[in-house]
Amino acid sequence: MKTLALCASLLIATANAAANATRSSGPFLKSLDSGTGWIIGNDLWNITIGEIYGKSLFYQGQDLIGNAAGHYSGYGNGPTSQHRIARLIPSIDGETNFVWTSASVYQNSSEYLDVVFSAIEVDLHWVIYPELAGAYQYLVNKALPTLAVLRTLCRLDNTTFTHGRTNAKDDALPPYADILAATKVQDETWQQADGTYITKYDWSAFVREIDFHGVYGDSFGSWYIRPGRDYINGDHLKQELTVHRESATGDAVELNVIHGSHFQVTSSATFPVGKTWGPWLWYLNNGSREDASSRAQQEFAAWPYTFLNTTGYQSRGRVSGRLVLSDGRPASGAAVFLGDNQSDVSTLDQGTDYYYAGYADDEGNFNLDNVRTAEYALYAWSNGGDISDVAATFSQNNIVVGDREALALGDLIWSVKTRERIFQIGDLDRKALGFHNGGAPRQHGLVAQSPANLTYIVGESNASDWYYGQSALGSWTVLFDLPEASNRSATLAISLAGYSKSSDLVISVNGHSVSQLLSADLLSDPALYRSGTTAGEWHYYELHVDSGVLQAGLNNVVFQVTRYTLWRGFLWDSVFLDWN
Numbered sequence: 317m318k319t320l321a322l323c324a325s326l327l328i329a330t331a332n333a334a335a336n337a338t339r340s341s342g343p344f345l346k347s348l349d350s351g352t353g354w355i356i357g358n359d360l361w362n363i364t365i366g367e368i369y370g371k372s373l374f375y376q377g378q379d380l381i382g383n384a385a386g387h388y389s390g391y392g393n394g395p396t397s398q399h400r401i402a403r404l405i406p407s408i409d410g411e412t413n414f415v416w417t418s419a420s421v422y423q424n425s426s427e428y429l430d431v432v433f434s435a436i437e438v439d440l441h442w443v444i445y446p447e448l449a450g451a452y453q454y455l456v457n458k459a460l461p462t463l464a465v466l467r468t469l470c471r472l473d474n475t476t477f478t479h480g481r482t483n484a485k486d487d488a489l490p491p492y493a494d495i496l497a498a499t500k501v502q503d504e505t506w507q508q509a510d511g512t513y514i515t516k517y518d519w520s521a522f523v524r525e526i527d528f529h530g531v532y533g534d535s536f537g538s539w540y541i542r543p544g545r546d547y548i549n550g551d552h553l554k555q556e557l558t559v560h561r562e563s564a565t566g567d568a569v570e571l572n573v574i575h576g577s578h579f580q581v582t583s584s585a586t587f588p589v590g591k592t593w594g595p596w597l598w599y600l601n602n603g604s605r606e607d608a609s610s611r612a613q614q615e616f617a618a619w620p621y622t623f624l625n626t627t628g629y630q631s632r633g634r635v636s637g638r639l640v641l642s643d644g645r646p647a648s649g650a651a652v653f654l655g656d657n658q659s660d661v662s663t664l665d666q667g668t669d670y671y672y673a674g675y676a677d678d679e680g681n682f683n684l685d686n687v688r689t690a691e692y693a694l695y696a697w698s699n700g701g702d703i704s705d706v707a708a709t710f711s712q713n714n715i716v717v718g719d720r721e722a723l724a725l726g727d728l729i730w731s732v733k734t735r736e737r738i739f740q741i742g743d744l745d746r747k748a749l750g751f752h753n754g755g756a757p758r759q760h761g762l763v764a765q766s767p768a769n770l771t772y773i774v775g776e777s778n779a780s781d782w783y784y785g786q787s788a789l790g791s792w793t794v795l796f797d798l799p800e801a802s803n804r805s806a807t808l809a810i811s812l813a814g815y816s817k818s819s820d821l822v823i824s825v826n827g828h829s830v831s832q833l834l835s836a837d838l839l840s841d842p843a844l845y846r847s848g849t850t851a852g853e854w855h856y857y858e859l860h861v862d863s864g865v866l867q868a869g870l871n872n873v874v875f876q877v878t879r880y881t882l883w884r885g886f887l888w889d890s891v892f893l894d895w896n
Contacts, residue, residue, distance in 0.1 A: 343429035343444035345421055354419040356431050356442055360449045361600060363387065365433065368413050373472075375449065375600050380536055382473035384567040389414045389440055389455070393464035393577070393584065411465065414438060428623060437461075440468070441595075443623055449601060450539075454594030454624065455574065462586045466575040466593070470538055477531040477538065477568035480559035481605055482521040485757070489531070489559070490514045492566030502845065502883075504563060505760055513760040516560030516569075517846040520579070520758060523548055524673055528612040529558045530599075531568045537603040540572045541612045542596040543619035546688065548574055549667025551653045551695075553746060553851045555579045555843075572596065575667055579846060581839040581853045585667040592629065595621055620686055631689040633717040635672075637725030639680040639696055639710060641703065641732050646680035647710075648702040651746075653695040654684055658713050663695050664853060675699060687717045696730065697746065704743035705892075707809060707856065708732045733894075735807065738866075739774040739796050740892035741782055746854045748813045748887055754784035758847035761883055763787045768877075771795065785844055786877060787819060787885030794873040794891070801868040805896045806861040808873065814852020814887035816844040820879035821886060823859065826871055831859045833886075835879060845883040852887055861893075 343358045353366035357374075364372040370387030373380045381387075390413035414435040422441060423430040433440045437460045443452035453468065460466070480489050495514055498506035505515040521529070523545065530539030548554065556573045574593040577583035597615050601607050620629065635654060639647035653663050654672040669690065676682040676696070696710040710730040717723055748754035753762055766783040768790030775796070786792060808823070808830060817840035821833040843852025873893065877885065 342446045345419060345429070345431045347419075354433075356419075356444065356451075358444055358446055358448070360447070365416065365419070367415055373470075375536065376602075378476070378536070380472050380476060380538065380600075381470075382476070384473050384565065385471035385562075387468070387470045389438075389468040391437075391460065391463045391466045411467075414440070416440075425623075430623075443595065450597060450599040452595040452597050452621070452623070454592055454596075457587045457589055457591040459589075460587055462584055463575070464577040464582065464584045465573065467571060467573040469572055470570045470598070471562060471565075471567035472531060472538060472570065474561070474566040474568050476533050476536055478533045480519055480529075480531050480568070481608075482519060482529040482558045483526050484521045485519055486605070489561040489568060492561060495561065495563050495566075504560075506563075515760045515847060516557060516563075517578075517848075518758045518760065519557070519559050520555050520847065521558050522552070522850075523550065523554045523556050524552055526558070527616075528599075528608050529570075530608065531559050531570050532603040532605065532608075535603055537601045537605070537608060538570055539599045539601070539608045539611075540570060540596055541599055541608075541615045542572070542594075543612075543616040544686070546670040546672055546686075547591075547593040549576070549583055549585065549671070550580070550665070551655070551663040551671070552651050552673045553664055553854075555848070555851070572598075579841060579843045579848060579852055580665060581841050583665050583667050587668060590628070591669070592624075592626075595624055628688065631719040632686045633689060633719060633721040633723060635684045635687055635694075635715065635717060635723045635725065637682060637694075638727050639676055639682065639730050640727050641706065641730050643732060643734055645703065646678070647676050647696060647706075647730055648678045648680060649699050650676040650680065650682075650696045650703060650710075651699045652676055652682045652684070654687060654692045654715065655695060657691045657693045657715070659693060662853070678702075689717055689719045691716050694725070694728075698744045700743035700745035700747075700749070704745065704890075705737065705740060706732050707744050707811065707890075707892075735894035735896065738798070738806070738893040738895060739794070740890060741772060741774075741794065742779050742811075742888060742890040744811055744890045744892075746811070746813055746889055747851045748784035748889060749850060750779040751782050751784040751888060752780050753849060754888075756784075756849045758849060760845075760847050762847075762849060763844055763883060763885060769793075782888065784813075784849060785885055785887050786821075786875065787844075787880065787883065789877050789880045791874050791876040793875075796871055796873075796893075798866060798868055798871055802866065802895065803863050805863040806866055807894045807896055808859040808861055809890075809892050809894070810855075810857045810859065811889035811891070812855040812886055813850070813889040814841050814843040814848065815855055816840055816842060816852070816884040816887075818879060818881045819877055819885040822876045822878050824874045824876070825861050825865050826867065828862070828865050830861060831857070833857070844885060844887050848887070854889070
């Protein structure tokens, strides 16, 4: 009874403090009289933040968190810190959550208040303007371990926030009762009695395409708006979790994953001290998606923000150039990425520093603006279209960007092979687009619709007759005619948009074994079994076909799955055969 009375007293004290805080003028930071936390906010909103969790989020006279977990931040998949073991800090979602040891005013200007919450590993800043419903946030590394996932998030009341929205999906979140009544079939995935699935991965999105995302209902909306995104790991095909219904409690979850690996082979990184993630805007409104969209446009136009006046953040330049293939063609529409210098890490898995992504125009010209001052490497690859036959990747190291410098790289020659192509299925773009179900709305288990056996006839079949994913035991056969015999050898190229263990593929040409892609040898990403229909981690192989194997008349290439795991397998990008 004493414990219940103490808890009740604390709740009353917190509620009274929050009510008093709403009568404050302008942005504020207040310590609770109990010494167990702080309240921040302005005349429009306020939140009570304890050692780990932010609770009692008041906006328009209502607590938007209620019994949900609230606002918190943390990391996962890195070494366990000794201070965590000693303090036995609990985690409600399998991650290590930051423990706030202090809160203080970092900067109090005439325009805003910057409040910093400090943990051993990081500082989390809240930049609060007087008339803004919400706050800008940014995170600064002090002593983070090597990690794969770093995020902030809000877990909000499940009756107030009934829907979720990203640039790719806007729909009602699944009712908590439906999750409880369903059968769990894999991580965060449940099968209902009618055979359909509920999974949080259906709400994932490609990070650099998101305008804004969040959860909303009839009267309230909570949104993350992230312009810039140079602090987020990975290239154009970086995808992450965004919103979902929490399976353990029913909370409406609004995720801000700023370093993640949910769809990759790996993305563990060790960060320099001072690495800054953000700022982004956490924004509250009446649930209007139109208002959130308008605010997002305003924020993207204002980036990089002027209030973060550190030299590292404000020191920026511009990089431009023109990519030209060695055969004379402009690299029309190529994907362009400015990333780690002198690195052997894939562009999707890079994440230590800052990254910039764009596309070339029809003439191969590209511009990357507001690039932090540093030394980079420039990477490029085919994004389909006019250069959909190009498998080679362009790279150039030692790109030095100076403050306020317009670095013009001029014409950059991209070396490509000039072999005679016999056939090609699908564009080379590191994506499964163009194939059956390729790029379909995310849904669990879609690859199970792909046939076990398939015949593709070059010259008659279309790319849409080839399926985006191959999983079941069986053979996919490509038939093609050659007008005459040749003593030349050939190269069979396989470009995979992704691969999920455990499946094996045996490849033959006219009955001659060419190669095997075995689960034991391949790096695996989770994209295919986590509702991905476009891309995971790119793989590229060139396989030698001996002279004399190809014949005049009908020939075949066979891709035989000899080992099968449900919902796992091969996510296709392109297949082509060249004369050497």
